[in-house]
Amino acid sequence: MAAIHFHKISLRNFLSYGNNLTVIELDKPGTTLIVGENLDSTSHGVGANGVGKTTIINAITYALYDKPISDISKDKLVNNINEKNMEVSIEFSIEDTEYTIKRTRKMKAGAAGNNVYLFVNGEDKTLDSATNTNNKIEEIIGIPYELFVRIVVYFASHKPFLDLPKADQTIIFERLVGLTMLSDKATDLKGLIKEIEMHIQIKKTKLDMLVKEHERHNIQLSNAKDRMDRWEENQKIELQTLLDQRDVIENTNFDQQQTLHDELVIINEQLTHQVGLSEKINQRIREYKRSLDKEQKELVHLKDNKCPYCLQQYGDAEQKIETLEEHVLELDENITTNTEELTKISDIIDELEIAKRDVAKLITVPSLKELNALRTQANTLEAKIDTLEKSTNPHIDSYQELLVVDLEEIVYDEVNLLTKELKHQTFLLKLLTKKDSFVRKELLNKYIPYLNSQLHYYLQELGLPHHVVFTHEMTANISQFGKELDFGNLSAGQKARVNLALSLAFSDVLQRLHTKINICLLDEVLDFGLDAIGAKAAIRLLKQRAKDKDQSMFIISHRDEIGHVLDRTMIIQMSKGFSYINEQT
Template sequence: MSVGNQTQAIDFNKDQLTLVLGENLDQGGDDTGSRNGTGKTTIINALSYALYGQALTNIKRNNLINKTNGKGMLVTLHFTIEGITYRIERGRGPNLLKFFINNQEQELIDESQGDSRKTQEDINKIISMCHDMFKHILALNTYTEPFLSMRTNDQKDIIEQLLGITILSEKAEKLKDQLRITKETITEEKIKINAIETANSKIEATIKNLQTTQKAWLSKKSEDIKKLQSGINELEQLDVDAELNFHEKLGKWSEHNNKITALKKELSTLEPALQRANKSVDKVSKDIAGLDNAICYACGQELHDDKKEEILSKKTKELDDAKLYAQEINVKLSTVVLDLEEIGDINKKPNTFYESIKEAYDHRSNVDNLKQSLLNKEEEQDPYEKQIEELKTEAIQEIDWAIINELDLFKEHQEFLFKLLTNKDSFIRKKIIEQNLSYLNNRLAG
């Protein structure tokens, strides 16, 4: 500071007032202005720095170091309160803070750059005065903003400290932190509930989809049961034994019918063939009978005997062949007629339910299979019911608003208390100020 290189010590421990004048020898050392620049303000700045770590004005802390040394600034303050001796050592270049109670150095907590907020709070409690109050009450000077020019909240702080009711602001600050925590807790609970509601909505949508699928499954099961029962009823109306007997008769009828059809077809072939064979026999017979009067077609004269013999021999052979062929046809025709007579007339074609006997034999197994399928279908378990029930009973979470309701009530209570502690029109503040007006007047008069 401006005291130069020499360590300066000032003792204010006197019953009377201590007047510090100073003497500036560079300006004559008299009362014509030589009292300025001697370091009087430095004494107050030293007190301010020792107690609070800052000067009266907004000067940078490093500018407190005198320019001659440029380092090693140290202020030591001894004081006694209620019989307890305190010592503060605070310096810059390097930064330093030591605090002694009854010559016992205190451990610094949260030390940062040679300072400690916790230690400073302890000092403020010991001297019961903040820096703003120090400037306005103890070290009032032209550099300090006038009280009436200060902001309302700053004035409130000074008045509260002056009246000793800072406990309201302290409680308000703590309550403010608690109120913030309560609001954060409410927000967290709302986020949890929103998450639960979102999850429940998704689960409910899943349940709805499963119920739709379940409804379709149950409908199909019912239709399948009806179809199977209808098929069983229809099949059971058929007499299987009679159906098999009809199929046996149908087999014989088909066999006879096929034979008759084949014989009739053969008969339709043999009859015309027999007619042609008989005509051939008749024609050849006529040719042989007409040889006696036969004439040559070229000259018109009667044929010679040798020529007749030749033609007769040829025609005789033709006649024998024609008769033999006609005899063979006649035998075949007789056989076909006998076969037809042996078969006789067949009854009307038997009427069957199935087209083949195999289907008739499969009828019984079809009925049994349908009955087993019906039993299996009826015993089928609903694959969706268990899923839906589990989602309803286990997956969907119950939403409990009790915590948020309690927190909301608690928050409203905290906000009400906070207003009582901070509102200038609060009846608590007014009551305290009214009760302490006489105390304030006594202090101002003293």
């Protein structure tokens, strides 16, 4: 754990200090009483307020943090008589590294006259802006302003810690025991998590695009193969058709086939003729049979001497019967003759059908049209077959090109690793941010007992019988003789003792946890609420602490009578509106 060792603070035209450079040595182990004399009021220096004692603390906090401990705007820090050329610089070291911070205001007109400079081992390391330089300085010191002004410097007029709102107490306490380190880590983790999530999203987007590219390529490859296969299949079918046609041509006797087709035409014509005759004879036979049936019925009625039409008595029936009987015989003979003729025609048709089947069996080319087409194709068929057999699939090249396309491999290893890392970092973030996480509890368990122990020690040394104990909820419980009290129940003197004890105990925790610091400045802690006994107890405690911790302790006070008790005295004199330092050992 590196220690911060402050060497000196230099002032020019800062508040009540004038144009002459004032240098205050800070590395003075032991106790130094700072008192004031106002020579502008009386020749004996009576009335020591406003002479520039607290200005030393303001200069230190302004130099380090760009803001004074008092409620003063930065332009009002410039000496109100000279009104320009303000300079404040502080020198300190951390291990073997020397630092100097210098701040100026109104060195020239406008903002250009207000500057901050950071020197490291004599080299100018000032950053590109005041904000960045200030952040760098606080990073180097490692102590936030809120802790510094309650622990390294102690301002009695500051609102007591236990009078602060609970939220403000928690913030200061968390910074003291390092819980803000967890918050800072959590902030860093959130940034890291966001970055990991962004990388995962980028990787996933790339993988999604890659998957789609692979899918698109596979579809193109499948379509190309289908086109290639379809072409091959169509070629086979077309070639086989041509080969079949060639076989037909080679095995075809065109003259014979022509003759057979001619014979088939004649047979079909004869069949058509005979079928037509057959239909006509059948028609005649049907007509003869209808007439025969009719006349036979008429004969039946005439033989009963009745008219065959009206069934009345018919007088001349004999003659009519004779005529009808002759006609019936004629019809019967006609039916017999036509039936015999029909039988002959049926035999002819059967013979023609047999002949047709026999001829059809010998025909290998179904029609004359096809036969003529084969004659025409015979000369070009071989050329077509040769062309087809030598033709190359036009889709092979595109298919081969797609086969050799070198697509980036789809690999999820990086996404899986990042996802695993994201889960890990998210888990860590929960550990850092949850109020009941074991990390927070571990830090509190580590430092709260030590804080309470130191606080108890200082309260005893200051002669206060009260107990002040901090809980793991970062709240303070005050009790006396077993009865709980509020901070408001304490008297002004008791509050002063508690405030001083808290500041010293907080300082112990800070230096144990973070950084050892060689200075401590206390402003009027002996002047508010402490009676003579309380002041003596406080002085005894502060002297022992300065000795034990080898600290340079500066105590601003109006109690001139304690000067002989402390190691040295620094007198701040006000003369003609300006402050000067008169040191006495």
